[in-house]
Amino acid sequence: KPIPPHVIVLFGATGDLARRKLIPGLAHLLLSDLAPDIQVVGTSLEDYTTEQFREFAHKAIEEFSHRDVEKATWAEFGDKVSYVPTGAGPDALAKAVGEAEQRLGGRAERLHYLSVPPAAARQVIKTLKDADLVERAGVVMEKPFGTDLASAISLNNEVHQTFDESQIYRIDHFLGKEAALNILAFRFANGLFEPIWNRNFIDHIQIDIPETLGLDRRANFYEVTGAYKDMVVTHLFQVLAFVAMEPPTALEPRAISEEKNKVFRSMLPIDPNEVVRGQYTGYRNEDGVARDSDTETFIALKCGIDNWRWAGTPFYLRTGKRMAEGQRIISIAFKEAPKSMFPLGSGVGQHGPDHLTFDLADESKVSLSFYGKRPGPGMKLDKLSMQFSTQETDSAAAVLEAYERLILDAMRHDHTLFTTAEGIESLWERSAPLLLNPPPVRNYPPGSWGPNAIHQLVAPHAWRLPF
Numbered sequence: 001k002p003i004p005p006h007v008i009v010l011f012g013a014t015g016d017l018a019r020r021k022l023i024p025g026l027a028h029l030l031l032s033d034l035a036p037d038i039q040v041v042g043t044s045l046e047d048y049t050t051e052q053f054r055e056f057a058h059k060a061i062e063e064f065s066h067r068d069v070e071k072a073t074w075a076e077f078g079d080k081v082s083y084v085p086t087g088a089g090p091d092a093l094a095k096a097v098g099e100a101e102q103r104l105g106g107r108a109e110r111l112h113y114l115s116v117p118p119a120a121a122r123q124v125i126k127t128l129k130d131a132d133l134v135e136r137a138g139v140v141m142e143k144p145f146g147t148d149l150a151s152a153i154s155l156n157n158e159v160h161q162t163f164d165e166s167q168i169y170r171i172d173h174f175l176g177k178e179a180a181l182n183i184l185a186f187r188f189a190n191g192l193f194e195p196i197w198n199r200n201f202i203d204h205i206q207i208d209i210p211e212t213l214g215l216d217r218r219a220n221f222y223e224v225t226g227a228y229k230d231m232v233v234t235h236l237f238q239v240l241a242f243v244a245m246e247p248p249t250a251l252e253p254r255a256i257s258e259e260k261n262k263v264f265r266s267m268l269p270i271d272p273n274e275v276v277r278g279q280y281t282g283y284r285n286e287d288g289v290a291r292d293s294d295t296e297t298f299i300a301l302k303c304g305i306d307n308w309r310w311a312g313t314p315f316y317l318r319t320g321k322r323m324a325e326g327q328r329i330i331s332i333a334f335k336e337a338p339k340s341m342f343p344l345g346s347g348v349g350q351h352g353p354d355h356l357t358f359d360l361a362d363e364s365k366v367s368l369s370f371y372g373k374r375p376g377p378g379m380k381l382d383k384l385s386m387q388f389s390t391q392e393t394d395s396a397a398a399v400l401e402a403y404e405r406l407i408l409d410a411m412r413h414d415h416t417l418f419t420t421a422e423g424i425e426s427l428w429e430r431s432a433p434l435l436l437n438p439p440p441v442r443n444y445p446p447g448s449w450g451p452n453a454i455h456q457l458v459a460p461h462a463w464r465l466p467f
């Protein structure tokens with residue numbers, strides 16, 4: 001179905017997310033003809049003119065677009081971008097949107113993208129109401145949605161006073177990654193793995209997302225957010241739901257949300273004793289960071305889903321900034337063979353259990369590791385692996401970046417890959433013990449895998465990374 005003409009109103013237009021992902025993504029959607037009829041109205045606290053914002057956008061694309069945006073095609077996108085400072089007030093915003101609509105030939109739909117921290121979301125909703133930009137509009141809200149249960153409920157109530165639930169798209173971009181969607185395809189389009197996808201055959205699961213990236217220009221956001229709220233209660237738990245949920249009755253929004261929400265409701269409350277909070281050495285000296293900051297830049301934890309499928313199966317999660325490698329893996333460790341008939345020293349069991357690994361990189365990868373015989377005399381075993389990577393297929397060029405797919409879905413009014421208020425509220429509820437009683441942060445050297453306590457956390461298992 002073709003996408004109807006849209007004005008995209010980008011709040012936080014000069015922020016880090018806009019620069020890295022949203023502006024390059026919108027340029028790609030427009031130039032690749034996936035969404036040819038869009039106009040972008042940027043707005044933020046910055047006192048830019050449209051010309052200055054175009055320059056900002058151009059630089060962002062040059063620096064961060066994975067695709068070739070040539071000079072000529074840049075002009076094609078640049079012409080469709082305008083800017084109005086948030087300080088100019090709701091009327092100025094309304095006027096800019098009206099003009100953009102005129103350039104699209106009259107009445108267009110609107111997509112308001114709130115690339116702003118949770119504390120600013122309320123004000124933006126008010127501005128949209130005052131500017132009379134609620135009709136024909138969708139509103140995309142960035143994570144984290146609230147900062148705890150009470151604030152999530154109150155933000156939700158407030159948004160509902162202006163927008164209908166059908167207009168709201170709570171975004172979690174990990175759910176738009178090709179590789180995350182591939183989990184659904186892998187699990188539910190094949191008969192091979194689903195019968196063993198449970199506590200009887202799976203020993204434990206790891207969702208491990210170390211980043212080499214540091215704070216960049218985001219100290220203000222990060223200081224009040226930290227790794228748990230920035231990554232775990234959002235991306236890692238959402239991905240966990242894809243891994244753990246029951247087969248939905250259909251591949252449509254309600255059915256999928258229902259199953260995901262059941263996972264969240266079955267999740268055991270996060271026990272602060274099973275959490276390692278870390279802060280990289282030197283964090284407190286970064287610009288914009290308090291000298292006695294208690295914000296965690298790293299977190300590892302053990303959690304459990306207390307239902308028939310998963311009771312007793314540990315889920316280990318880890319993520320952090322300035323770590324040794326940038327990886328995004330989900331690793332399913334299968335139980336070992338009940339008895340070994342292979343001679344001692346043959347190698348069986350020495351290299352850990354068999355694993356199925358999903359790599360959430362833009363080029364999705366799936367690999368399965370297992371024991372096999374080493375060629376030659378005797379019976380020596382090695383860990384072998386089978387791999388699939390989209391990078392090696394003809395369809396590599398068709399890969400959509402997560403934000404591109406989700407913006408496209410919102411313009412199509414498709415809620416399938418967005419999160420629900422109920423799900424988010426359950427997650428805040430499960431997080432309450434940790435939020436109330438966080439363990440002290442432990443230091444870890446930049447470029448490492450986190451504080452030493454991470455090994456105890458997973459014992460008798462071991463972290464799968466580094467490979």
Ligand code: BG6
Pocket residue numbers: 211213230231328
């Ligand atoms: C964002 C977080 O939501 O996700 C960032 O705010 C993090 O801190 C980013 O770096 C990771 O996303 P991706 O797609 O690059 O893995």
